[in-house]
Amino acid sequence: MSQNAAASPRPPAPLVQFSGAKPPAPDWFEKAVSVPFERGQSEVDGAAIHWKAWGERGQPGLVMVHGGVAHKDWWDSIAPFLAPTRRVVALDLSGMGDSDHRERYRMECYAREVLAAGRDGGAFDAGKPYVVGHSFGGFVSLTTAMNHGEELRGVAVLDSPIRPAEQQRRSSPPSRGGMSYPTFEAALSRFRLLPEQDCANAYLLDHIARQSLKPTTRPDGSEGWTWKFDPKLWDKMDYDRPAPADLVGGLKTRVALFRGEKSRLVTDEIWDFMREIFGPETTMVSIPDAEHHLILDQPIAVGAALEVLTGPGWGG
Structure with missing residues (x-):
């Protein structure tokens, strides 16, 4: 990896730009999610x-x-x-x-x-x-x-x-999850793919991100949001x-x-x-x-x- 590549800042999470709003979606996708x-x-x-x-x-x-x-x-x-x-x-x-x-x-x-x-x-x-x-x-x-x-x-x-x-990989993928966020929108803005990549279909990222969250109680006792998956998943994987x-x-x-x-x-x-x-x-x-x-x-x-x-x- 070159020094320039190593110094490149991490791009913003893909849904930050929408501030919690749903990105526009094509008609075919709206039809798909309306199927019973x-x-x-x-x-x-x-x-x-x-x-x-x-x-x-x-x-x-x-x-x-x-x-x-x-x-x-x-x-x-x-x-x-x-x-x-x-x-x-x-x-x-x-x-x-x-x-x-x-x-x-x-x-x-x-x-x-x-x-x-x-x-x-x-x-x-x-x-x-x-x-x-x-x-x-x-x-x-x-x-x-x-x-x-x-x-x-x-x-x-x-x-x-x-x-x-x-x-073959001998170690587990990096741990993810375990964090809690004060609002649904704050959590949504942190969503990233694993492994990370660009994706032109922001409406699909938004859709799966919204289904990835669940309510939780934060360490200070307030209500918040966190990811559904087990944050220790890879550590517990045989x-x-x-x-x-x-x-x-x-x-x-x-x-x-x-x-x-x-x-x-x-x-x-x-x-x-x-x-x-x-x-x-x-x-x-x-x-x-x-x-x-x-x-x-x-x-x-x-x-x-x-x-x-x-x-x-x-x-x-």
């Missing part, structure tokens, strides 16, 4: 796992898994457009969103949460569903494919970097990724790989490595003009790709 949905919860190992579902029960199923310290509402710009021909279920993993926190978090438990929410939400009513996961949720989806793949039609993994064994060859060899269902074309996590080098280990028959899709948070950068393109991918022709 059902809320429910499942119990897994003593924790309440919250979910929401769109579409009629009895249609082919699709379960959507958010990224780290995110939540089910990240899918609100995509799931409604898949709902006319599918039962789409999005869950909050434990420690995130509206779901309960745990003393420890384990990938195999997250896989059971995916299955439980999918069953209770109706994604299994028509048979085996697809599972789609973004970022950390992609690794949860791969764990589900390894442990329970015979119960799935296929898995789509969105911008989850699978690196050579010697390059997360040992298998070696790439073991991961691919252990999958029990078909897998498709997505990335943002401009992703700084799934770089060209990592993408080539993933193509090599998963093999030439694996569906691989780069979403143009998208970074790591491709479901926010290009939600329509991602939704269209998923509509084709999870149609009757893929996954058997």
